[in-house]
Amino acid sequence: MRIQLLSSLLFLLPASVLLAQEEGSVAFKVGTVLTMDGQEFSPGTVIVEHGRITAVGGGDLEIPFDVLLKEYPDATLFPGFSEAHTSSGLDRANENVPIAPFLNVKDSIDPVSFYFEDELRNGTTAIGVIPGNNCVIGGLGRVVAPAGMTVEAMTLDDAMGMKVAIGPKSGWSRSAQLAEMREAIGTLHKDLVRKGQDLLHKGKVIVDKEKADEADDEPEDDGDMWDLTGGFVRYGEDFPGKELISEEDVDVTQRGLVRLLNGEERLWLWCPTSTDVFHGRHWAEELGLLDQVVFVVTPSAWKAADILKSSGRPVALTGGLWHVENDPITWEEVRTFVPTILHEAGIPFSIASDKSRMGPDKLGYQAAVCVREGIPRATALAAVTTVPALLWGMEDRSGALKVGADGNFVLMDGDPLDIGAKVLQVWLRGVKAYDRESDERLQRMLEGRSR
C-alpha cells in the first residue's frame, strides 16, 4: 500500500513541476538580445514571469525553476516593431461629423481583420489605432497588440489620446477648419456657462425649500452620485457655477471636448504641412495644451522643423520618408530625406509603415531605409520601437526589453533591419501569439498551393 502510494507520488512529482509553469511565464536564451534600452547581449537571456519581464541579461542569467526555458542559439530577440499612429484595422477611419470627441476606436476595431494578422506575421507587437485625419476632432484612439479575439484582449492601453486635425478636412479650407474648431469650443463654453447658472439656480431652490420646510434635515437625495462630483470643468476662466458642473451635467457629445480642454487627453495633432505645424502650435499654446501634443506630420512638414524643435514635442512622421518637390522655374527635383532633418534637429520622431502607395510598407523596411540614408542605426530602430512607446506614454511598458515591461517580443532569424530576416515567433505578455511554422496562410503562399 505504502509502495503504491510512494510510486504514485513519484509519478505526480513531474506533473506538479509542469503545473507550476504559469501561463505567461517563459525564458528565452538566444543568440542576440536587442533590448532597445541601450544594451545588446550576445548570447542573451530574457525572463518573463506572469506576463512581465523580470530579468534581461547575458547567456549566464539564472532561470527560475518554474519557468519554461526555450533556447534558440541562432535567433535574435527584440521588442518587435511599434506602429505609432494608424487608422488601419478600422472599418472606416472617420465618422462624417467634423466634431466627434465622443467616438472611440474600440467600437470600430475589427480583431479578425487581415491587417492585424499581417502585422503580427511581420513582427509588430504594438499598434496605436486612432481615428483618421479627415475630421476636426476625430475621437479617441487606443494602443493594441495585433492578436486577440476581442478589442479588450488586444488592448495594451486605452489612453492613447484624441485625434485633432489642424490640416483641413477634405474639401475644406484651412480657415473653415480652424473656425469649426473655435465654434465647437465656443458653443461648449456657452453651454457650460448656462449649465453653471442652472446649477446655481437649482441649488438656490433647494436652499429656499430647506428654509421653507425646516422639518427636512437632509436635502432631497435623488440617488444621483454625479451631483456630488462637481468640478469636471477645469480649464479656462472661472464663471458662476463652474465648480458645480459634474461630468453627467455635460452632454455626452461634449464630455470628450471638456476632457480635451482640461488637458486630460494626449492630442494627436494632424499637421500635414509646415503651415499646419505653425497653426497647430499656435492653437495648442492658446489653449495651454502644448504639453499634451504629439505632432502628426507628413514629410512636407519638414520645413517647420525649427517650430517643431522649439515646441519640445515629439513627432509622428507618416505618409513616407521622402519629400520631393520641383523647383517651379528650373523644374529641378529637390529631394529631402525627412528623418535626417528631424534627427539633426534633435526631435524625437517615429516613422510609420506606408500603405498609401505602391511599394514596401513594413516598419522594418522603413527603418532600413533610414539607415541606408545615413541615420544612425539606434535612431532608426528607436523610431519603430521606443519612440512610439514614448508617444503613447508607455515607455515603461513597451518598446524596450527591460525589467517591469510587458513580455512582448519577437524572435527573428536575423537582424530586424535585414529585410530578408524572417519572423519566427511573436510573444505577447509571455504567451506565444504567432509561430511561423503554423502560419497556414504563409505556408500556402510560400509553397504555391492553390488551396
Next chain:
Amino acid sequence: MIFTLLLLSIQNPVSVIAADRIHLGDGQVLGPAFITLENGKVKSIEEGTPPQGAIHIANAELTPGLVDAYSFLGVNIGGYTVDESRESGASQRLSETANLDHEAFQNAVRNGVTSAFLSPDSANVFGGLAAFVKTSGGDSAHVFQKAGTSARVLENAAALKITLGNDAANGNHSPWGRPFDYKTRRPTTRMGTVWEIRRQFYKALDYKKAKLQGDVETNADLEVMLQVLDGRLPLRVQARRSNDVQTALRLKEEFGFTRMVVEEGTEAWRARDLLAQAGVAVVTGPAYDDVTRSIATGPTLKELRALANPIPVCCEGLEDPTAAGDLTVEDLAAAGEHNDSQGDEHSHGHLDEHTVAISGLAQDLLLATTAPRYDAMLAGSSRNRRGEGDKATPAMPFLLHQAGVYCALGSAEAHDSALSEASLIHQARTAVRWGLDPSLALAMVTSQAAALCGQAGKLGVIAKGLDADLVLWSGDPLAGTSRPLLVIVEGQIAADFR
C-alpha cells in the same frame, strides 16, 4: 575651345572603377577587382588592386546596370501613347510616342535601372510594338549629342504586345443604352478578347496565303503578325489571371508561337507546371510584400456557399460530426457539400424545408458584400489590377524558378512616382525574402531580364566589349540598407550619390 572642354568635363566619363565585390550578372562574383572603361564600353576586367585614380569606395559592390524587363516608363503619363480607336494596333510603335523625357526615367536611373523594356498600354487587344531603351543619355538639349532622346532607343520593335483579360475590353460597350462612340465595339468580355486575337491571326494567315498567290495590298498590322507567326518577333502576352495564362498557352499551341513571353502573370504561379511544360517564360509585375495586398486570403466560393447555406438545425450534434467540436470554415464547406448532394445516403427528406437554395443572384450579392473585405487591395489599381489576378504571392519568382520556368522581374509603373520605394531592385529583394536564391534574384533583374528582352549577350552582364552600364552600390545590392552610389550608362555618370 575652352567652352568645349568645359562641356566635355560635364559629361564626366569614368575610366577605371573598382569594387570589393563585382557581380558579373550571370551569377559569377569577383573579389576585389577593377574595370577599365573606354569609349563607353568595358575594356577589361581585372582582379587585384586598382591603379591610382580609380573610383574606389570601401565596401561598395558593383553590378551590371539593372534591366527592367517590363515597364511603363514614359508610357501612360499625360495622355494616350497608343491609339485606342481600334482593337488591332499591331504596327503602332511605342518608341515613337513614349515620353522619353519623363521623370520616370530619372527615377529608374536613380534606382540603378539602366535599360528598360517599354510595354504598350493594355487599352486594346493588340497594343503595338514594344520598345527597348536605355534610361539615360541622348539628351536632346545637349549641343554635341548626335541625336535626341531617340538615341536611347535600342529596339523599336522589341515585341508585339497583346492583352488578355479585362483591360482590353474595359470601356468597350454594346450599342444599346449608351451614345455611339468609338468604344461601341467588341470585345466586351474575355471571350471577345480571345476571339479578336484569333480573328486577327487567322486574317494574317490568309494574308500570307494571298501574298504568296499574287498581288495584295500591304497591311502593316498583318505584316507584324506574320513576323510573330514566323518567329521573327517575340510575342508579349499580358495575362494576370491563371486562366488567362492558360488561354495564352492554348493560343501558343494553336498558332505555334515560338517566342512567347507572359507579362505580369500575377497568378502565373498557379499555372507554373503548364508554363514549364510549354517552355514559356514569365516577366513578373511588381510584387507586394503585404500579404493582405498580395493574396486574396478570404474564403473560397465553396466556403461562402456553405456559410450562406448552413447546416440545418436538425443535423446539429446528430449526424454531423463537426457540430460537436469547433466548427471551421472548411468543416462548414464540407457540410454544405453534404447538403447539396441530394442522393447522399445521409441527406434527409426534409432538408429542403430548412435550407434555402442559393441562387446565382443571391450568391453574387453575398460575394459583393463579403468579397471587398477579402479583396486583394492592390495599389496601382488604375491598371485595373483590382479584381483581376488577385491571387498573387511574393514568392512567385521562387515558385516559377522551382518549376523550371524562365523568369525575369519587371517594375511596371513602380518608377512613375518619385516617392516610390518599389523600384526594380526592391522586387529582387522581395523575391529573396520570399525564398529565391540571391544570385538568381540578381540575374532576374540583369542577365535573365536582358535575355527575355532579346538582348542576351549584349546587356545585363559585365563583360569585355559590352556597354559599360554599371551600378556601384553602397553594400550588398540586395540589402535594404544599400543604395546606388553611382549609376553609369555607357561610361557616363547618369546618377551620382557619392
